[in-house]
Amino acid sequence: xxxxxxxxxxxxxxxxxxxxxxxxxxxxxxxxxxxxxxxxxxxxxxxxxxxxxxxxxxxxxxxxxxxxxxxxxxxxxxxxxxxxxxxxxxxxxxxxxxxxxxxxxxxxxxxxxxxxxxxxxxxxxxxxxxxxxxxxxxxxxxxxxxxxxxxxxxxxxxxxx
Numbered sequence: 001x002x003x004x005x006x007x008x009x010x011x012x013x014x015x016x017x018x019x020x021x022x023x024x025x026x027x028x029x030x031x032x033x034x035x036x037x038x039x040x041x042x043x044x045x046x047x048x049x050x051x052x053x054x055x056x057x058x059x060x061x062x063x064x065x066x067x068x069x070x071x072x073x074x075x076x077x078x079x080x081x082x083x084x085x086x087x088x089x090x091x092x093x094x095x096x097x098x099x100x101x102x103x104x105x106x107x108x109x110x111x112x113x114x115x116x117x118x119x120x121x122x123x124x125x126x127x128x129x130x131x132x133x134x135x136x137x138x139x140x141x142x143x144x145x146x147x148x149x150x151x152x153x154x155x156x157x158x159x160x161x
Contacts, residue, residue: 026065026073034080035061037096041103042129049138056132063128072124079110079121 027035036057043051051057064073086106087095095103110122133139140146 027061027077030084031077031080032057032061033096034084037103038080038083038107038125039129039132041100041107042126043133044100049133049136049143051129051133054133054136054138056129056136059132059136060125060128063132075117076121076124079118082118083107083110 036052039051039057039060043056045053064076068076083106084095086109087093087098087102090106091098091102095106098106107122107125110118113119134144
């Protein structure tokens with residue numbers, strides 16, 4: 001094998017590794033939009049920070065992809081489809097296009113439902129959206145005044161003896 005072919009194969013391998021995170025995401029663009037709308041419904045923008053503005057939806061997507069079991073991931077995808085179908089039947093538009101009140105009512109149906117899968121979906125979305133919001137950099141530093149190393153180190157301090 002000559003040098004040009006070797007370089008070509010190395011560049012192809014490197015390009016595929018770089019592109020891997022983009023296409024390895026298990027959520028379709030529609031599901032990502034639904035996930036962002038769910039997080040925005042739970043913690044809306046308002047006058048301050050919202051869940052989408054601190055990327056809690058991205059956190060939730062990565063958490064679902066990388067940390068949850070396959071059956072839980074499939075349940076989330078199924079419940080997102082059910083949520084969008086409910087919005088279509090109730091309001092004749094997709095869930096992200098509904099108003100805040102309409103989205104809240106549609107989400108609360110899952111909490112009030114006797115279906116365990118729907119209730120688990122709602123509980124997981126709510127708790128992890130809150131966790132993603134509260135542990136975001138913006139909230140931790142600006143609102144909770146978190147300091148990585150509490151206190152300050154004063155190395156050269158005169159000591160009275």
